[in-house]
Amino acid sequence: MRIIVHIGLPWCGADELQAVLDDKRARLLEQGVLYSGALGRRNHTRLYMAVTDPGHVDPLRFARGFARDAAQARLQRMVAQDIAAEIEKHGPELYVVSAHQLVTLPNRSELERLRDLLAPHSDDITVLAHLDEQARVLLRHYAQAVAEGRTAPLEREIAMATAPDWRKAALAGWADISPATQGFPELQAAPHWLDYARLVERWEAVFGAGKVVLRGYDPERIHSPAITDEIREMLGIGGNIGQAEAPTLPEPHPAATLARWRQTNDVFVKLLATGRVIPRQLWRKLLSEISLPGDPIGPGSLSALSKRFEAGNRALIKAHPGLSDAALKRDRAKGTWHEADPGFGFRATQYAAAFLPRIDQATEEARKAAREAAPAKTEAEKAGAARPEKQGKAPAATGLTPMAEKLLSDRAKENFHHLRGGRFAPHNKIGRVNEEELAAPFTEPAPRALPTGKTGNVIVGCMKNEAPYILEWIAYHRMIGIDNFLIYTNDCTDGTHEMLDRLQDLGIVQHRYNNDWKGKSPQQHALNKALKEDLIENADWVIHIDVDEFINVRVGNGLLTDFLDRVPDATNVAMTWRLFGHNGVETYEDRLVIEQFSSAAPKYCPKPHTTWGFKTMTKNTGAYAKLSCHRPNQLRDSHEQAVKWVNGSGQEMTANYHKKGWRSDLKTIGYDMIQLNHYALRSAESFLVKRQRGRALHVDRSIGLNYWIRMDWGGNRDVTIQRNIPRLRAEMARLLQDEELRRLHDEGVAWHKAKAAELHGTPEFEDLYQQAINTDLTEMERVAFSLALDMES
Numbered sequence: 112m113r114i115i116v117h118i119g120l121p122w123c124g125a126d127e128l129q130a131v132l133d134d135k136r137a138r139l140l141e142q143g144v145l146y147s148g149a150l151g152r153r154n155h156t157r158l159y160m161a162v163t164d165p166g167h168v169d170p171l172r173f174a175r176g177f178a179r180d181a182a183q184a185r186l187q188r189m190v191a192q193d194i195a196a197e198i199e200k201h202g203p204e205l206y207v208v209s210a211h212q213l214v215t216l217p218n219r220s221e222l223e224r225l226r227d228l229l230a231p232h233s234d235d236i237t238v239l240a241h242l243d244e245q246a247r248v249l250l251r252h253y254a255q256a257v258a259e260g261r262t263a264p265l266e267r268e269i270a271m272a273t274a275p276d277w278r279k280a281a282l283a284g285w286a287d288i289s290p291a292t293q294g295f296p297e298l299q300a301a302p303h304w305l306d307y308a309r310l311v312e313r314w315e316a317v318f319g320a321g322k323v324v325l326r327g328y329d330p331e332r333i334h335s336p337a338i339t340d341e342i343r344e345m346l347g348i349g350g351n352i353g354q355a356e357a358p359t360l361p362e363p364h365p366a367a368t369l370a371r372w373r374q375t376n377d378v379f380v381k382l383l384a385t386g387r388v389i390p391r392q393l394w395r396k397l398l399s400e401i402s403l404p405g406d407p408i409g410p411g412s413l414s415a416l417s418k419r420f421e422a423g424n425r426a427l428i429k430a431h432p433g434l435s436d437a438a439l440k441r442d443r444a445k446g447t448w449h450e451a452d453p454g455f456g457f458r459a460t461q462y463a464a465a466f467l468p469r470i471d472q473a474t475e476e477a478r479k480a481a482r483e484a485a486p487a488k489t490e491a492e493k494a495g496a497a498r499p500e501k502q503g504k505a506p507a508a509t510g511l512t513p514m515a516e517k518l519l520s521d522r523a524k525e526n527f528h529h530l531r532g533g534r535f536a537p538h539n540k541i542g543r544v545n546e547e548e549l550a551a552p553f554t555e556p557a558p559r560a561l562p563t564g565k566t567g568n569v570i571v572g573c574m575k576n577e578a579p580y581i582l583e584w585i586a587y588h589r590m591i592g593i594d595n596f597l598i599y600t601n602d603c604t605d606g607t608h609e610m611l612d613r614l615q616d617l618g619i620v621q622h623r624y625n626n627d628w629k630g631k632s633p634q635q636h637a638l639n640k641a642l643k644e645d646l647i648e649n650a651d652w653v654i655h656i657d658v659d660e661f662i663n664v665r666v667g668n669g670l671l672t673d674f675l676d677r678v679p680d681a682t683n684v685a686m687t688w689r690l691f692g693h694n695g696v697e698t699y700e701d702r703l704v705i706e707q708f709s710s711a712a713p714k715y716c717p718k719p720h721t722t723w724g725f726k727t728m729t730k731n732t733g734a735y736a737k738l739s740c741h742r743p744n745q746l747r748d749s750h751e752q753a754v755k756w757v758n759g760s761g762q763e764m765t766a767n768y769h770k771k772g773w774r775s776d777l778k779t780i781g782y783d784m785i786q787l788n789h790y791a792l793r794s795a796e797s798f799l800v801k802r803q804r805g806r807a808l809h810v811d812r813s814i815g816l817n818y819w820i821r822m823d824w825g826g827n828r829d830v831t832i833q834r835n836i837p838r839l840r841a842e843m844a845r846l847l848q849d850e851e852l853r854r855l856h857d858e859g860v861a862w863h864k865a866k867a868a869e870l871h872g873t874p875e876f877e878d879l880y881q882q883a884i885n886t887d888l889t890e891m892e893r894v895a896f897s898l899a900l901d902m903e904s
Contacts, residue, residue, distance in 0.1 A: 119211030122251035124333035127358035143204035149193030155210035246413035260293040308423035327438025365405035366451035411445030523899035567594030578859025586842035592671035596620040599637035684728040712824030719897035741773035
């Protein structure tokens with residue numbers, strides 16, 4: 112097996128290459144190429160943090176809780192285990208890891224640590240880097256560093272152009288670290304790695320002569336569908352890996368904006384020295400508020416720096432066939448750089464004074480959080496106390512409950528100790544806090560009159576053996592403003608087919624059989640066909656959700672229009688899941704789902720990834736060519752500027768979501784106006800039946816105890832959806848006036864009760880049932896368990 116270690120450079124296409132490698136992982140694996148999942152696009156920083164020198168705390172290790180030697184040692188063990196596990200599982204001919212931070216490692220000991228992590232698996236390791244001319248790279252580095260808090264102007268690097276040893280000059284003071292005041296050399300120091308000749312020399316001294324391969328960064332190639340050609344060439348493979356969407360080329364920041372940011376950073380750092388706290392998100396937001404339009408810094412103004420490296424670059428071009436003249440050709444000289452005029456008499460101290468109330472508020476919140484995290488109680492004790500429906504036993508000395516001590520793997524236990532008290536610790540202190548108050552019932556809506564030829568708000572869904580739940584789901588969504596339903600089913604045996612056929616006869620749904628599905632997913636096959644239906648083509652809004660998901664509008668009269676009126680420019684709405692566990696309900700009963708289950712996951716729960724998954728409500732503008740499980744995909748170029756995604760609080764999400772993404776993050780989470788109540792388990796017996804029939808999206812995955820633990824969240828009461836119960840019952844009563852529909856519903860209920868009884872009599876399923884109802888973990892233990900599964904699966 113060969114190994115390729117892609118080390119960057121930063122801002123030379125590494126992020127874009129990682130995104131496509133991640134997207135094409137399955138296609139690459141067909142050709143014997145494994146792009147690491149454990150250390151892939153979302154996890155690549157783990158590799159970098161694992162190999163940095165223990166005594167040198169970089170910004171990533173500091174921010175992510177690996178600053179202490181013991182924490183980093185745990186990370187090193189986990190990374191080594193993950194590498195070994197995925198190589199053993201897939202047996203690839205070529206193993207690929209990519210982390211653009213690796214190129215910034217300054218010490219030989221760190222490169223040796225990286226080599227030693229990989230050497231047990233191969234003695235054929237190639238180090239790969241993409242290069243651009245130094246002045247252009249420096250300007251991108253400078254802009255990013257200033258956005259993160261750099262205080263030094265570019266004069267420093269220009270002055271260093273005359274230094275006899277660039278690397279030595281750049282590393283002066285590298286050991287000086289002051290996290291409290293953004294004093295990280297990775298941020299504040301000059302980039303030592305711009306001396307490419309020395310870079311090659313250092314890496315080959317560890318990995319072997321000729322083991323470093325350089326390629327030129329070609330923006331026109333990287334930021335186009337031809338990026339897949341670049342990937343095939345850099346990996347040395349000839350097979351087709353499919354097409355890729357062209358990654359967006361980011362716009363450079365205006366010179367005046369960078370001047371304002373840098374000067375403001377200088378004031379912010381002085382405020383940090385007084386004990387104030389400016390969280391990263393707030394820091395970036397404040398800087399964004401003082402931005403100006405204008406021209407960026409021209410690379411030609413750094414010609415002295417470019418000339419410094421020209422001779423070395425020429426030698427590298429001769430030695431590396433993948434490094435073209437164009438990649439390292441300097442821009443034409445154009446004056447000498449001077450920091451731009453920040454404009455309009457800008458004074459950073461005045462703006463900082465205006466920002467001070469928000470900074471002081473953030474400081475107080477940080478201090479309060481620190482007080483609450485003090486070790487008067489363990490995290491397990493706190494989480495246990497927050498679960499009134501099921502307290503569990505007292506935690507052991509390790510902070511874990513006896514159940515967790517027994518159930519969690521060593522990896523999960525390490526996760527628990529690392530994550531508790533940090534930014535991934537779940538809590539319910541975001542957004543509105545009145546979920547426990549049952550407001551007045553919503554009134555019944557007036558019937559909607561649709562224009563001729565329009566189908567209004569349409570749900571397209573897929574079902575398999577969901578007969579007892581269909582009427583509640585249909586009635587509920589009719590009462591909040593869904594006009595039409597397009598439902599696909601396959602291989603149902605509980606009466607689901609017949610019930611949907613009857614609902615179609617009554618003019619309430621359109622039912623399509625999907626038994627002839629092809630590909631890996633019956634659900635995706637159905638969604639592909641749905642786009643050709645008149646019901647979808649003539650819709651105002653298209654929503655793909657499942658029968659265990661309920662749209663919970665938390666404003667106005669609880670109607671979709673009450674929400675949409677508040678976001679008139681939105682074209683896409685990310686409705687984030689709120690996961691509801693089994694709430695202590697063990698047996699299946701023919702009662703309303705939204706009434707039985709009111710205990711949910713905390714609203715702040717960034718890990719595991721499933722807790723903040725979302726489904727999308729999409730305005731039918733023709734912007735997207737494909738409908739997928741969580742969102743529309745394949746954004747058409749002609750519609751890029753017209754797309755506006757909002758979250759459940761009505762706030763605009765980042766542009767990253769316009770093309771990709773299926774879960775909310777720390778910047779985009781919001782539940783205040785709309786959320787998607789996700790009852791993935793329902794009762795413990797309902798879970799058994801679901802376990803027996805498999806899943807709609809991934810039929811090859813079983814649903815065992817692992818799935819239960821991922822989804823059985825509780826301890827946070829949310830009854831806001833129950834305001835809909837009176838009008839829901841009224842609509843169900845109207846539907847059940849049809850005797851045939853009532854008969855089919857009753858038969859579906861009987862089928863599920865009989866199936867649950869049958870499964871109780873099967874040792875495999877009875878064991879699963881007993882394990883499920885007796886598994887009680889705290890929130891943090893559940894997070895640790897789920898994250899371990901993500902890496903071990």
